[in-house]
Amino acid sequence: MNEKPRPALFRVRVNLVDSNPEIWRLIEIDADLTLSQVHTALQAVMGWEDRHLHDFEDLDPHTRWKPGQPEPRRWGPAYLVEDDERLIPEEDFTLREVLTQSRPLFYEYDLGDRWLHSIILIETLPKTSTDHSVTVIRGERRCPLEDSGGIDGYEELLHAIADPAHENHHDQVEWVTEMHGNPGHPFDPAIFDKNATNRTLRKLFPRGPRG
Structure with a gap:
């Protein structure tokens, strides 16, 4: 046995x-x-x-x-x-x-x-x-946000929200704020x-x- x-x-x-x-x-x-x-x-x-x-x-x-x-x-x-x-x-x-x-x-x-x-x-x-x-x-x-489009999509998202001159900056910041759901603590990809x-x-x- x-x-x-x-x-x-x-x-x-x-x-x-x-x-x-x-x-x-x-x-x-x-x-x-x-x-x-x-x-x-x-x-x-x-x-x-x-x-x-x-x-x-x-x-x-x-x-x-x-x-x-x-x-x-x-x-x-x-x-x-x-x-x-x-x-x-x-x-x-x-x-x-x-x-x-x-x-x-x-x-x-x-x-x-x-x-x-x-x-x-x-x-x-x-x-x-x-x-x-x-x-x-x-x-x-931290891990990426849900539904952010895979690795390539997430990297583009981070680039857009970090650059106020990016054409999608405003829309992406709004989306991240909604998805993150914690207005008291701004989204920070570096934090774990x-x-x-x-x-x-x-x-x-x-x-x-x-x-």
């Missing part, structure tokens, strides 16, 4: 692919969370609002699979699996089962804007009863609040019997 794996934390780096300056997080996450739970964690870790579809892949979507490589796999929520037989239910697999140091994981959010995140395993740590399921250790820059993010994670993942 196979021995049950010991509780573990994966220390991983999550990077928003092609972001420049780079938008990234260093987190510690329970290796036994299902990919469905990892999705919930990544939404909070990055600062997304969970308005759109998502999936996971173990092959960089920007590269082509070559014969001799392991067959690429894709995971998604059960309601998408019904319409795509190539998709594996994300509820049935844990992070431990799909992420290795030799093979990173890719998480795509909003299949229209295509916000692609790379998830790279740095090290495995023992998990104790006092450890939280998900913790942000470090990070830089690690403490606020961890407070959100504590609500989403309260400590249970295994931490």
